[in-house]
Amino acid sequence: MAKLGLFLLAAIFFHFCLAGMAESAITRHSTPTDFIKASCRATRYPALCVQCLSGYSSAIRQSEHQLALTALSVSLNRAKSAVAFVGKLRKVKGIKGREYQAVKDCIENMGDSVDRLGQSIRELGHLGGRAVGQDFIWHMSNVQTWVSAALTDENTCLDGFAGRHMNGNVKAAIRRRVTNVAQVTSNALALVNRFAAKKH
Template sequence: MAKLGVFVLVLSFLIYMADMASSASTRTSSPTDYIVASCKATRYPALCVQCLSGYAKAIRKNDQHLAQTALSVSLSRAKSAAAYVAKMTQVRGIKTRERQAVKDCIENMGDSVDRLSQSVKELGHMGRAVGQDFMFHMSNVQTWVSAALTDENSCLDGFAGRVMDGSIKVAVRRRVVHVAQVTSNALALVNRFAARHS
């Protein structure tokens, strides 16, 4: 009986030490390591790390802060791209078809900015929502971010075909593809947050 008591005591001690080692490794890993690990869930992990590593201290290894920051970065990039695309209508020598594609893109990017703004606010107001309330808010965020990504891709659709090839298409595509990749990453991190906390 004494041997069994010693065995249980030793086993308990070993489990305790393993738990402490696990906790210590979690504490010693840096906020940047957390971002690198989290970004593996995205389609563009290197871009994800590049966009978010500057916010490591604000994110503080928190899934909601990570998703919120990713959405805020996406919103900022979408606003910048929308402003850039709006200037394309003033380019000299722009063809009628290009001008129409640019105008459609401006509308799409405006919709994307609106939806990303809604998602940032919704996620920010969630607080400690749980259960059905959590799922309701998360569903709204996921829907809006998905729609924003669709808007960004719709902008590019307007420049499809060789007839649209030229400097306007190249300039718009470079900006909007970047935003779409950042938004795709944000959606992946939102989905990760939802899955881990639902």
């Protein structure tokens, strides 16, 4: 009877081991797109995250590092595009004094955002798989600080258009464009934080 009990215990243990191996195999062999979708659940705007990153699935593969790097690159490209867009609006005919100043401030804020995102990409790019321990924490802290600052710059631009005296086409166009950049940057920061937590 005791032998039968041990046999049953061994059989149950073996079953769970096999199930665990099958589950890890499924996770390991899921597609890059599945990996991106799963990772984007950690962000504030998951649908936008998947939309932005799924086109880069062959480059990302299933690398947390490459995912964070790609998310930052997408954010940088959108921030640069927004700077050019806002710059054109400064020359719109009939723009009011307060609006003109807000546009000017926004260009400066978005320029700072571009610089900080560029710094974070360079820092994260140098990291690769080499840094470990305190060295890794220090580099990642720099990346997180710069991306957070970039997001603050983007929100500061939007704050400049608050209030009823700013109602108009210029405000609507800038808010739409910069809000999208801020959402993409927020997602990038979430993926950077995810990479930092997993690696650490």
